Amino acid sequence: MSDVVLEVKDLHTYFELEEGTLKAVNGVSFSIRKNRTLGVVGESGCGKSVTAQSIMRITPKKNSKISGQILLHRASGAVDLARLDEDGDEMRDLRGREIAMIFQEPMTAFSPVHTVGNQIMEALFVHGERDKSAARKRVIALLDEVGIPAPERRIDEYSFQLSGGMRQRSMIAMAIVLNPRLLIADEPTTALDVTIQSQILRLMKRLQRDNGMAIMFITHDLGVIATMADDVAVMYLGKIVEYGAARQIFKDPKHPYTKGLIRSIPKFGATDGAHLATIEGTVPVPLDPPDACPFANRCGEFIAGKCDVRMPAAVTVAPGHSVSCVLYE
Amino acid sequence: MSFSKYLIQRLIYAVLVLIVISFLIFMIVQLPRGDAVDRIVNARQAQGDIITEEDEAALRAQYGLDKPIFVQYFIWATQFARGNMGHSMLGIPVDKLINERIAATVLLSVISLIVTYALAVPIGIYSATRQYSLGDYFWTFVGFIGLATPNFLLALILLFLFHKFFGLSIGGLFSPGVEEQPWSLAKALDLLNHLWIPIIVIVTAQTAGTIRTMRATLLDELGQQYVVTARAKGLRYRQLLFKYPVRLALNPVVNSIGYILPRLISGQTIVAIVLNLPTLGPLLFSALLAEDLELATSILMIQSILAVIGVILGDIILSLYDPRIRMEKGVS
Numbered sequence A: 001m002s003d004v005v006l007e008v009k010d011l012h013t014y015f016e017l018e019e020g021t022l023k024a025v026n027g028v029s030f031s032i033r034k035n036r037t038l039g040v041v042g043e044s045g046c047g048k049s050v051t052a053q054s055i056m057r058i059t060p061k062k063n064s065k066i067s068g069q070i071l072l073h074r075a076s077g078a079v080d081l082a083r084l085d086e087d088g089d090e091m092r093d094l095r096g097r098e099i100a101m102i103f104q105e106p107m108t109a110f111s112p113v114h115t116v117g118n119q120i121m122e123a124l125f126v127h128g129e130r131d132k133s134a135a136r137k138r139v140i141a142l143l144d145e146v147g148i149p150a151p152e153r154r155i156d157e158y159s160f161q162l163s164g165g166m167r168q169r170s171m172i173a174m175a176i177v178l179n180p181r182l183l184i185a186d187e188p189t190t191a192l193d194v195t196i197q198s199q200i201l202r203l204m205k206r207l208q209r210d211n212g213m214a215i216m217f218i219t220h221d222l223g224v225i226a227t228m229a230d231d232v233a234v235m236y237l238g239k240i241v242e243y244g245a246a247r248q249i250f251k252d253p254k255h256p257y258t259k260g261l262i263r264s265i266p267k268f269g270a271t272d273g274a275h276l277a278t279i280e281g282t283v284p285v286p287l288d289p290p291d292a293c294p295f296a297n298r299c300g301e302f303i304a305g306k307c308d309v310r311m312p313a314a315v316t317v318a319p320g321h322s323v324s325c326v327l328y329e
Numbered sequence B: 001m002s003f004s005k006y007l008i009q010r011l012i013y014a015v016l017v018l019i020v021i022s023f024l025i026f027m028i029v030q031l032p033r034g035d036a037v038d039r040i041v042n043a044r045q046a047q048g049d050i051i052t053e054e055d056e057a058a059l060r061a062q063y064g065l066d067k068p069i070f071v072q073y074f075i076w077a078t079q080f081a082r083g084n085m086g087h088s089m090l091g092i093p094v095d096k097l098i099n100e101r102i103a104a105t106v107l108l109s110v111i112s113l114i115v116t117y118a119l120a121v122p123i124g125i126y127s128a129t130r131q132y133s134l135g136d137y138f139w140t141f142v143g144f145i146g147l148a149t150p151n152f153l154l155a156l157i158l159l160f161l162f163h164k165f166f167g168l169s170i171g172g173l174f175s176p177g178v179e180e181q182p183w184s185l186a187k188a189l190d191l192l193n194h195l196w197i198p199i200i201v202i203v204t205a206q207t208a209g210t211i212r213t214m215r216a217t218l219l220d221e222l223g224q225q226y227v228v229t230a231r232a233k234g235l236r237y238r239q240l241l242f243k244y245p246v247r248l249a250l251n252p253v254v255n256s257i258g259y260i261l262p263r264l265i266s267g268q269t270i271v272a273i274v275l276n277l278p279t280l281g282p283l284l285f286s287a288l289l290a291e292d293l294e295l296a297t298s299i300l301m302i303q304s305i306l307a308v309i310g311v312i313l314g315d316i317i318l319s320l321y322d323p324r325i326r327m328e329k330g331v332s
Ligand SMILES: Nc1ncnc2c1ncn2[C@@H]1O[C@H](COP(=O)(O)OP(=O)(O)OP(=O)(O)O)[C@@H](O)[C@H]1O
Pocket: A015, A022, A024, A042, A043, A044, A045, A046, A047, A048, A049, A050, A051, A060, A220, A285, A286
């Protein structure tokens, strides 16, 4: 248990809107270990990004409320990020240094009027580096490490001068420049084409091998999860509906939603015209959600009077493998 | 392309534009000179002089009106380019009449531009970062009033108020008698003392508009992904605010130099008349009323040249400021 880096317990993140309370994250728990990757998967709007933003404490200050525990384990003991002041020095000091984040859109995630080098070096300067030429050397070496050719030249270029893949590599460089212990990657390859995507995934795996960082990998693509993740959390409407080792979940999915997701992965060599299964309907907006299974309105195995009266409890179906569905209670 | 090449390209472009403008001005203002000869002939005949065909032809030749119009234009343009702007109807050399006014026009325009940005940018930042606060509403309100009040009306109101409550006459740029004195500290202070009224009048609407632009673009930029990225790196909100979103929100503001400066230079005629400012506008107005063609053409040309310089300045500053524009135009 000593190599657990992050432990999230019963996290709730609510947005107070005029229309009501939007429960974007509604009681999730998971942990991520050193050198391991937790894949977080689910359809658009299920709360993956808000979970990540809550850990970084970068949800909009105006209308968001976080409760539960976000324990960051360090040699000096655990610190509960949920209790820190989001604008305070302690939280700011952890951002970038202990926990770093890669975003989906490498184009917009960089400022277009500052060079990428400037923005990467900034992470060093914010966290106490004074020596400009040392910072520059470090960043050039890092750009080289993430596979950017001619890094001495690229460091002075702007994001719009780089290709999509280069930009994402630069963003990865920006995230790992301070050797964070936890890297949160929020759909880092969704905006890229397939070849670049697999290059980036390989890069991330290599960096993890070298640095031993824990990775929280967010995606809506189970195929990507299969290549990346050690553990998987399947999210639906702000809740984790199934959680377990990746191998276990792919071999023996329990939750009807997970089964649906797995059925909808395109199979290599599938014959033309073979229809991909898709899950009917879309994720509803979790505005004042009823006390019921969140998947009830789309589930093929819905049982009236059981699924719609309360939230099913998480049941352990095998060691380390849990499911929230009345079928297993 | 290097920056000097870019500059040269802009300058060539500017000269071409000015040639076209000068030709248009020449056609519109100078061509009716034919009527001027008719008028002279009529006037002399009315006095009892006998004007022969030859006399009239000699008059036309004197004004160069016997030559084809392109030749006339060419003669006029080369003279103008050499700084020879001819004489006004009253016989005073045109350059004497307008030199001082060029200085006053440029001074007023540049100061107005600077004051506009010095006020609008901080207020815009304040309003955007405190959206829907009392202060934001206050500045929005003030801004709309500023936008809705015509300049000349504001000028009249100020004139009236100062006259009524302080017994002061605030027109002009100098106190009576000071203008003719040689430059001294006292004269400069006197100028400053008079300058701020026209500046207020000119700047009000401009500033209100620029505040709106600044506020809207900054709000937009604050929602951008790169702001989140910067936060995720551990930047303080203030550090981040000025380095990223404010910097980007300033783009359209910087861009506006290219059209605000020309507008300041060639606009403001009514305000200048009301406030009795020694700028080009009122002189042009009276020259046109008096059909003093030589003078009017020269003033229009000078205004055009200043306006084109303003546009080019705006272009250059923007390309220095925004790497995207710089790269797009191939300047590195
Ligand atoms: N700042 C916010 N204010 C209000 N509601 C928000 C905010 N951010 C997210 N939400 C809502 O929270 C829910 C979860 O959003 P989230 O961005 O976490 O989804 P996601 O799983 O990351 O989806 P995607 O795959 O599209 O990125 C959605 O219903 C979304 O509309």
